[in-house]
Amino acid sequence: MSKHHITLNVNGTPVEADVEARMLLVHFIREALNLTGTHIGCDTTSCGACTVHLDGKAVKSCTIFAVQADGGRLMTVEGLAQNGNLHPIQEGFREEHGLQCGFCTPGMMLSAVALLQQNPNPTEEEIRWGISGNLCRCTGYVNIVKAVQYAAQKMSTAEVEPAAEMVPQA
């Protein structure tokens, strides 16, 4: 079994650690970094509760080894708000009641932000497609779609502070 020294950027902050090769990225995020906003739902690459952005792409952190993120740029749900201001997607979930139990919410928001970065003005169908890798067992998705529409609207009309992953490294 091999151990590896990894260096990565997490929500704008440089991080270094020694990890066993078999450590999953989601366990590294939750247990080594104590960033527990990233959830473990199914453990079968199905539910999307563990979604994070790695080098700008939304991925399931339960299906990547931490060692693979070496040299990478990671954003978790904790990186969305900036200087105490909620990201528009977070505001959208609050305003449109996009959550009930909240378990899927961090992953939903990160999938939604990735979608909006590629497609700032998605149709309802495109939103549903964009979050199709994330399962919600409470809401029936209707208010989640509204939350994403809220964020799309807000982001198109306001100058938004960049999320952590867009901030250039010092």
Added chain:
Amino acid sequence: MIPPAFDYVAPTTLSEAISLLSQNGDAKILAGGQSLIPMMRFRLAAPALLIDINRLADLEYIREDGGWLKIGALTREAMIDGSSLVRERYPLLADTARVVADPLVRNMSTIGGNLAHADPANDHPATMLAYGAQVVATGPQGERVIPVSDFFLGPFESALSADEILTEIQIPVPESNSGGAYIKLERKVGDYATAAVAVQIRLDENGNCAYAGMGLTNVGLTPIKATAAEEALKGQALNDSAIREAARLAAEAAEPESDHRGSAEYKRHLVKTLSVRALRKAAGRANGGNS
């Protein structure tokens, strides 16, 4: 779930990766990892060494070259889905890349892994059978080309040697009046196909079928090339009776088993229905339609 312990290396050149593979008997290539890592978590796979090829950025490309569409094995599904070249000229491939797993998985998963894993439930194998595609395997002795029709030997078993890496997929550039479609029935996004059908056709100047390729997903121990259906279509006008006869032959070629996705009888019927739909869609596209 935590996978069993293993050693890990991330080579930066293909030759380094191949030499690591040939020196280690119990090694696996880690590409997108979206099938391998779940298998390791379930402890269905326990390789002693993982050779991570994700740093081999020169294996990610999509380009036409010398009569072939060449796709680097490490090309992600999301990149294929986003390629305007693929959308305009390779609708069968575009259809397929769009229904592999879900958008999050598609950001990681690779077309090479989808084929090399040789899972009969994966989507690209049937599509590559329909295209008459070939793959490039690179090993210590250099490159060799393997037709996809000779690639799948059994469930999770391919024609790759233990020291070879699948490095490129080659799809013949379609001539004019070609069209294709992939139609998959899945219980939900991210599930494997209950059944799926890939069709690629070309029409001659009289509107008759000059080429027909048909592949079936997840209705047998390997992906299935529906040879009798392909033969029956050749030279035919793609009218309703020709389409229905080909669909009947495709359903006959299927070897489904009953499981939680449905009975064998249901799946065979499904192959027929999906074949009719895919053939009609492919014919429409070959005639210049886009839907």
